[in-house]
Amino acid sequence: MKFDDHMVNRSTFYSAKYHKMEEVGMQEGIPLWVADMDLPVAPAITQALLKRASHPYFGYTYIPQEYYEAFAQWQKKRLGLDIDVNLLSPAHNVVVGLQLVLEMFRKSGDNILVQPPVYFPFYSIIEKAQCGRIDNPLIETDQGYFMDFEDMEKKIIDNKVKYFILCNPHNPIGRIWTKDELNKVADICHLHGVTVLSDEIHADLVHEGEHIPFYTVSDKAKQISMSFYSSGKTFNLPALHSAYVLFHSKVWKDQYDAISLAQNRGDANCFGIAANIAAFTESEDWYQEMMEYIQGNLDYVTNFINNEFSPKIKVRKPQATYLMWLDCRGLGLSPEALSEFFQKKAKLLLNDGELFGDEGKGFMRLNSAAPRYLLEQAMGQLKSAMDELA
Numbered sequence: 001m002k003f004d005d006h007m008v009n010r011s012t013f014y015s016a017k018y019h020k021m022e023e024v025g026m027q028e029g030i031p032l033w034v035a036d037m038d039l040p041v042a043p044a045i046t047q048a049l050l051k052r053a054s055h056p057y058f059g060y061t062y063i064p065q066e067y068y069e070a071f072a073q074w075q076k077k078r079l080g081l082d083i084d085v086n087l088l089s090p091a092h093n094v095v096v097g098l099q100l101v102l103e104m105f106r107k108s109g110d111n112i113l114v115q116p117p118v119y120f121p122f123y124s125i126i127e128k129a130q131c132g133r134i135d136n137p138l139i140e141t142d143q144g145y146f147m148d149f150e151d152m153e154k155k156i157i158d159n160k161v162k163y164f165i166l167c168n169p170h171n172p173i174g175r176i177w178t179k180d181e182l183n184k185v186a187d188i189c190h191l192h193g194v195t196v197l198s199d200e201i202h203a204d205l206v207h208e209g210e211h212i213p214f215y216t217v218s219d220k221a222k223q224i225s226m227s228f229y230s231s232g233k234t235f236n237l238p239a240l241h242s243a244y245v246l247f248h249s250k251v252w253k254d255q256y257d258a259i260s261l262a263q264n265r266g267d268a269n270c271f272g273i274a275a276n277i278a279a280f281t282e283s284e285d286w287y288q289e290m291m292e293y294i295q296g297n298l299d300y301v302t303n304f305i306n307n308e309f310s311p312k313i314k315v316r317k318p319q320a321t322y323l324m325w326l327d328c329r330g331l332g333l334s335p336e337a338l339s340e341f342f343q344k345k346a347k348l349l350l351n352d353g354e355l356f357g358d359e360g361k362g363f364m365r366l367n368s369a370a371p372r373y374l375l376e377q378a379m380g381q382l383k384s385a386m387d388e389l390a
């Protein structure tokens with residue numbers, strides 16, 4: 001697969017990434033914000049979708065066992081894990097899965113722990129569930145970001161925290177969490193009766209080290225958690241809305257399935273089924289090539305930014321995800337001025353760091369999953385804007 005050759009005009013099919021440019025009044029520029037890839041999907045996925053589309057019946061569809069088995073096969077191949085397919089449930093997407101789980105368990109007013117800067121829809125999920133949000137900010141050091149366990153335990157006790165939405169690997173700062181770190185989380189949460197919702201959507205996008213699913217670190221971790229997965233990030237299929245929730249207790253799974261049914265959230269998307277099976281069972285070569293390509297992109301952008309713009313803009317190559325957390329604090333701009341600088345001067349639409357929490361002020365998030373020439377163009381535009389600023 002030659003990813004460089006494949007840039008297409010995505011506005012034809014209602015791309016949210018490109019549409020947002022119009023919404024914010026950008027006549028021209030490059031959108032590098034929302035986490036999808038400007039790269040084509042695996043050929044086996046296209047073929048499976050064409051095959052499904054050529055069968056002209058789109059009636060109600062059930063989710064076949066193969067859908068779950070394909071995911072289990074992938075987990076076995078990638079991480080050597082044996083998943084009990086009877087403990088997997090479908091979700092419309094990861095965010096809806098998280099939302100349903102909270103609806104099923106939480107009492108109004110329960111407190112939920114998060115680790116900003118973090119994927120900001122967690123905040124709205126908590127708000128929608130009418131729960132309290134307790135922040136356990138990550139600690140920023142010269143070596144990267146780390147969890148603050150002392151603060152975590154204190155906040156859990158002081159606020160009687162009931163749930164923790166763990167981002168594993170962590171978006172936007174790109175950390176994979178070590179076994180030691182996850183074990184500490186498991187020990188603290190188990191001791192204080194906290195249920196861990198582990199969002200593992202970026203699990204396959206690891207460039208350095210190894211992804212460790214939270215539930216695998218100990219029996220305690222398994223007892224108190226559930227995990228959320230999707231082919232959306234790995235295989236670039238977020239619009240097909242097909243995610244998985246992995247439970248470790250039949251009781252929790254049954255409760256989840258009941259609420260999902262009651263809210264009509266469990267219906268199957270026939271295209272999602274076809275694409276997921278093709279992704280997890282026939283697309284490993286594409287996945288390996290995509291990972292190599294993304295790693296090249298990450299190296300390119302990291303080197304360019306650090307060589308050309310440091311100390312005004314700096315970036316650390318993420319251990320996981322294709323998202324890059326640009327530290328723009330050296331520019332000394334307010335969050336509003338920083339956003340305007342990127343949009344109006346550099347003509348780049350990125351995510352404002354502030355969205356991920358106060359800790360994100362002065363940062364911007366850049367999505368590197370694009371053809372290299374587009375990133376080269378983006379870096380060129382940023383360089384011109386920086387030169388003007390000097």
Ligand SMILES: Cc1ncc(COP(=O)(O)O)c(C=O)c1O
Nearest residue numbers: 035093094095119171201230238
């Ligand atoms: C950590 C995390 N969770 C969930 C999502 C969204 O997943 P979905 O589209 O399946 O709801 C994203 C998307 O960027 C993400 O980064």
